[in-house]
Amino acid sequence: MIRLIISILFILGSVQIQAQGFELYYNIGEFGNTNEVRSLEQFNGSIYAIEWYPELAITKFDEDSGEMQDQLLTDIFMYVGWRAGTSMDEEGNIYIAGAGYIENLPKLIKVNPNLNIEYEIDLAVINDSLWHVAHACKVFDNKLYILLEAYYLEDSDTSEGSGDLIYPGFVVTDLEGQLLDGPFWVDTDNTDDLMWHIDVTEDGVYLGGSNEPVVFDGNDTDPYVMKLSHQGELEWAVEIEDDQWDMSFDNFQAALKVHEDGSIYVGSFVNPEYPIQERGWPSITKISPDGEVLWTQFDQENPTCTYCRYNEIILEEDAIYAAGCSAISGIQQQGALTKLSYEGETIWTRTFAYELPSEEYYPVYQFMDLKRLDDGGFVLGGTDLFGADRNSWIVRTDEFGCIIPGCSIGLNDEPSYSEMTIYPNPASNQINIDLSRNITGVLTAELIDLRGRLVLRTNLVSNSNAPTYQIEVDDVPTGYYLLTLRADSGFYSTSPVVIE
Known part of the structure; x- marks a missing residue:
């Protein structure tokens, strides 16, 4: 059953926000303590926040004022432990690929700009292949590329799977969800390649994740990137190996983007204290078009934190913009928007937190997605991971990452204190x-x-x-x-x- 809600609770601060930016912190549905924005899309002056509560929800806002225009609440349970990926076509249709919460089968959902569901498909029924999870999707050349994971024993033909072997792959459908090609499975030397991100260019299909499944026992895992042809042939696979890397905690949050020159940029975090502590800094890595790791950069000036990482990156002509989490002091962790050079050097970082910590409450804010708007500003979406009321969180800034215009003055350049x-x-x-x-x-x-x-x-x-x-x-x-x-x-x- 689909429920359409025309009201929403906004808990706004007392500061009057000017037109260039706004901040929204709200809950939806009957489960207000589990809300979180996992993905954002932008179309025709509107922001679409794709949310889990834990059912799938989409809230539509005016990108200038932040006023809610519409909202779709569904009874479609999506597994909140995995980041379902979204993509949008030129007509503003949103495609959502994820895992069903109950049956653990990959789902593909299409929602039009008016928040009507066009279709909901269990991908596993397209053919007899075992597809346990869909992690992300990408609209390219009027087709849909969907990242998949299969879990099963080498000698098993059951649909239950065992998790002993993990094979990543992808399938190609048309925009109506009809199979065009695949599935293409990738069997590398690693037995557990857990891919969470997909990007597609004329040159190939790129998958990013880690070389081990998500574990919580301190096992050392590395970010892992592979390039395939459009026909599923593996061209290269590379681990981002470094003694300082630790991806054993929420490694699926790393970002992956391919530049127009063929270079690949991976956002994640680097842990200098592994295995003593699971704390580190946000980091970015550049990989050459032929799969060589060129460099990894991270900002050591800020304190480390457990969730400090880049969850999403945008590649633009003169700079890289990254969204995620950063530490200001102690265990306080705030949502962060960072501008970096193409050498990986931090130009500026803006940090955001709806509520500052107290003796009883230490929020862990982070942004999960980032979009550049038509007027040059940004919209970021995320949540407080461990808040008593885990609400959806939207921040809209100007082109300098400011909610209030002027915060960039004195921060973008070296300030002068002489006067x-x-x-x-x-x-x-x-x-x-x-x-x-x-x-x-x-x-x-x-x-x-x-x-x-x-x-x-x-x-x-x-x-x-x-x-x-x-x-x-x-x-x-x-x-x-x-x-x-x-x-x-x-x-x-x-x-x-x-x-x-």
Whole structure:
């Protein structure tokens, strides 16, 4: 039975969000504590959030205002432990490939832009092959490429499978779900190749995952990428081998994208403390078109965390954009949007958390998907993994990753502190500001938090003949902020500040 809901609960913060961005944190259906956005699509001014609660749901938002336009709740159970992959065709139809929660059979679902289900297919009934899981799909050349996994014993012909051997592969259907070619199974030297991502180009079909199944016993596994022809012939397979890699925990979240020059980029995490701790940094790896691992880069300036990784990446002309999770301090883990160079160097990172940690609550926020919008901005979707109310989470930013315009100023480039001195820092009640020269015109001070939100704005008046100012911060929550000063005359200065 399909249920169409026309209302939704939004739990928005008190900050007034400007048109360039918004943040939505909401629950759906009768199971509000299990909501999570697993995938995003964008079409004709609307954002589609593909969600599990644990049934399949899709919520449609206006991409400019965040207003909910429609919502589809279904009774289709999708296995929430595996990331069902989605793809969209030129007409805005959404294709969802995943595993049925109860029967553990691969499913293919087509939903049109008006959130009507066009079809729901159990892929295993197309022919007699044993297809236990569909992990992802990709629309290419008006066809659908679906990543599959088969679990079975070498001498077993039962449909139950055993998990002793895992064979990845793919099948090609038309956009109505009718079989065109395959299934093509890949039998490499590894007995357990667990693939979670697929990308398709004119040159071939690329599968990405790990060389071992997901385990929780500390076994060391490596990211694994393979290239196949469109006829399923294996051209090469490569492990991203490094003593610092540990993919034994949620390894299926790594991202895979193929550049137009044929290079492959893999997003994941690197663990410098394996096997002592399952903590690391988000990382990105470049693989040559012929399957050679060229480099792996990761940002060591931030603290490590269990879920720090890049879950999705976008390849653009001048930069790579990655979405996932990053640590700010301690065990606090926030959703992150990062811009990287094509050498893997971090240009900037924006972090987001709907609720900051307290003594009783340590949220673990992360983004699962990322889309670039037509106006240059971004939309990110995810959840709080261990929140008491596990809600769906949508963040819409401008092209610089800011919810509030201006958070990028002083963060994209090296800031200059030569014209402003602030004290005390950290501050608790008042911030004193000394400028190196007198400023003409109205001087405006702003405090912007790590989520890019405007927390305080005030016009400053000097209390003496010298350019000295004070800002009262008694009501500002503790945390890290960017203090900016602007004047009509063109003066601008910025400095980080801590409120305690």
